[in-house]
Amino acid sequence: MRAATPRSRSVLAWWILAVVAVFLGANAHLLYVAIDSDPGCVAHLKGMASVPGQYRAAKSSC
Numbered sequence: 001m002r003a004a005t006p007r008s009r010s011v012l013a014w015w016i017l018a019v020v021a022v023f024l025g026a027n028a029h030l031l032y033v034a035i036d037s038d039p040g041c042v043a044h045l046k047g048m049a050s051v052p053g054q055y056r057a058a059k060s061s062c
Helices: 006-036
Strands: none
16 A cells, blocks of 8 residues: 655645535534524414314414
């Protein structure tokens, strides 16, 4: 096995840096969207219902 050249180490370091930057950028975007989004109120059952197939919010913010 031959030793890696300084050029190949540099290219590998840039690839690793690019992958880490994309990973951090994607997570930052996900965090931004999660904090910034507000889906608002949607129509749902307000009270307890015993009708099958109908659900209500566990804790409504409306």
